[in-house]
Amino acid sequence: MPDAFTVCTGPKVLLSGNEAPQPATIIIDNSTGKIIDIRQGQLGKSDLYLNGDITWIDAGDKVVLPGLVDAHVHLNEPGRTDWEGFWTGTRAAASGGITTVVDMPLNSIPPTTTVENLALKREAAEGKCHTDVAFWGGVIPGNQEHLVPLIDAGVKGFKCFLIESGVDEFPYVSEGDLKLSMKELQGTPSVLLFHAELDDTASGDSKTGTLSDPTLYTTFLDSRPQQLETDAISLITRLQKEYPNVHCHIVHLSASSALPLVRSAKAAGLNLTVETCFHYLCLAAGDIPNGHPEFKCCPPIRESANKELLWDALKEGLIDCVVSDHSPCVAELKKLDEGDIMSAWGGISTLGLGLSLLWTEGTRRGISIRQIVNWTSKRTAEHARLGDRKGQLKIGYDGDFILWDPEATFMVTKESLNFKNKLSPYEGLTLQGRVEKTYLRGHLVYDSGSGFEGLTAIGKLL
Structure with missing residues (x-):
């Protein structure tokens, strides 16, 4: 079986230890879900020497956050x-x-x-x-x-x-x-x-x-x-x-x-x-x-x-x-x-x-x-005693990250809520900043455009 990787690259990546987002490329081993390498700079496919299947994610103008x-x-x-x-x-x-x-x-x-x-x-x-x-x-x-x-x-x-x-x-x-x-x-x-x-x-x-x-x-x-x-x-x-x-x-x-x-x-x-x-x-x-x-x-x-x-x-x-x-x-x-x-x-x-x-x-x-x-x-x-694997974009940590649009605004409506009983004091408020996509161990688990369509529940019990 060939190796499989998820690669996320962009000009605004918030890496562990950095005060502000910077250009970077994150490489995740799909077999383990772990970040195995982080390269400085926004790289292209030809800049990487990976043998195997690559899921390529170009963050564009979105901010990559843990x-x-x-x-x-x-x-x-x-x-x-x-x-x-x-x-x-x-x-x-x-x-x-x-x-x-x-x-x-x-x-x-x-x-x-x-x-x-x-x-x-x-x-x-x-x-x-x-x-x-x-x-x-x-x-x-x-x-x-x-x-x-x-x-x-x-x-x-x-x-x-x-x-x-x-x-x-x-x-x-x-x-x-x-x-x-x-x-x-x-x-x-x-x-x-x-x-x-x-x-x-x-x-x-x-x-x-x-x-x-x-x-x-x-x-x-x-x-x-x-x-x-x-x-x-x-x-x-x-x-x-x-x-x-x-x-x-x-x-x-x-x-x-x-x-x-x-x-x-x-x-x-x-x-x-x-x-x-x-x-x-x-x-x-x-x-x-x-x-x-x-x-x-x-x-x-x-x-x-x-x-x-x-x-x-x-x-x-x-x-x-x-x-x-x-x-x-x-x-x-x-x-x-x-x-x-x-x-x-x-x-x-x-x-x-x-x-x-x-x-x-x-x-x-x-x-x-x-x-x-x-x-x-x-x-x-x-x-929560998960600090050795969660919460940072860092080599050895789980490849959990999001694509974030800090400029987007949206109104909170009942239809926009995903929890079971759609009651919230925030209904009717206009908020700034929207999660566009969420990735768990390198795998897409939410897309603001299509929601959860075609996605499976891959969460683990820790």
């Missing part, structure tokens, strides 16, 4: 596949230039809290993935004996809640539960992820008085104050001093008031990383109309001044990375007809839009495409 890694996605299969599933969720991801997603341990039934449950998750995903998929495990009360076996079975780390999760199968943990789990995780390569809201009543929504109007966004915002996040992060950093060899990670930080705590923890050398989400960087509470539960997420979208402080922290490096926290549900649970924000499911659907959202907002703030790629690809890959 595939994104979304390290916070709820795919919900098995058990709640009517909310989302591997087939639709990974299609949506691929349409936004994401080539790897890391699936959260809830809201599937069963949750990924034992090796047996992980096996069910992997079985449900087999043959349905248009991107590569890795898995987080879960920490719940009483499952600490399952943590090391789950690491051995391949999970990248563990998610826990310090407040009600919203689903009965995934209860929140106490400080005592955390100590038992952190004792198990000491010295392992794993990471412990925290939904960092701490509430003594065990339900943030219960803080709202019975006379408050549940259709007002301010009612919901007042029910999840920033104090919940600062209290949680105070607890986490205190526990880190007791268990210094456990890498801890704050998911979906929304509260700027917690940033001094993060700064102090990092300055003290604690092994702490932090993510925020597209919606906290692109939306603001003052712009959210009342009676629109599609904007509800937990923690909530906060005020415009808070958003700017998150951007500042991201530019500073205090916040490490940006993810979607794609958390969909069926339409009925969003209570759109009633406009009842308080009782609606809290989650925002974003898969497919993140790169365009950050580029649209970032260009107004002088943000470069290198910064965005670092936040959404390189650092997310490192966070």
Whole structure:
């Protein structure tokens, strides 16, 4: 059998270590899906000495970027596949230039809290993935004996809640539960992820008085104050001093008031990383109309001044990375007809839009495409313990890349969304920057012109 290669060449290629795109040519071995060579300059076919079949990709005026890694996605299969599933969720991801997603341990039934449950998750995903998929495990009360076996079975780390999760199968943990789990995780390569809201009543929504109007966004915002996040992060950093060899990670930080705590923890050398989400960087509470539960997420979208402080922290490096926290549900649970924000499911659907959202907002703030790629690809890959193969255009890494048009604009419509339940707070917005094509290990998995027509699900379970 002759060797087969995919070659991508163009004048604007964002290589690992470079601050801006430059002319380059990438060569991928199709048998392994790995980048085997990178040549400086935009080369022609006659410049290469390759024996075998060559799939030639001339990027033209498009920018070649590494595939994104979304390290916070709820795919919900098995058990709640009517909310989302591997087939639709990974299609949506691929349409936004994401080539790897890391699936959260809830809201599937069963949750990924034992090796047996992980096996069910992997079985449900087999043959349905248009991107590569890795898995987080879960920490719940009483499952600490399952943590090391789950690491051995391949999970990248563990998610826990310090407040009600919203689903009965995934209860929140106490400080005592955390100590038992952190004792198990000491010295392992794993990471412990925290939904960092701490509430003594065990339900943030219960803080709202019975006379408050549940259709007002301010009612919901007042029910999840920033104090919940600062209290949680105070607890986490205190526990880190007791268990210094456990890498801890704050998911979906929304509260700027917690940033001094993060700064102090990092300055003290604690092994702490932090993510925020597209919606906290692109939306603001003052712009959210009342009676629109599609904007509800937990923690909530906060005020415009808070958003700017998150951007500042991201530019500073205090916040490490940006993810979607794609958390969909069926339409009925969003209570759109009633406009009842308080009782609606809290989650925002974003898969497919993140790169365009950050580029649209970032260009107004002088943000470069290198910064965005670092936040959404390189650092997310490192966070998910995939930094040795994902997130960069580099020899030895998977040949995951996208062709990106930074000048193109498009309007977000229901028809343009590829996830299952087409509810999004971004509907009607005009965004700048569009993914034209997505390649996974050198193979085309999405084409903006023809969508997924004629393409197969070649994603692997990592």
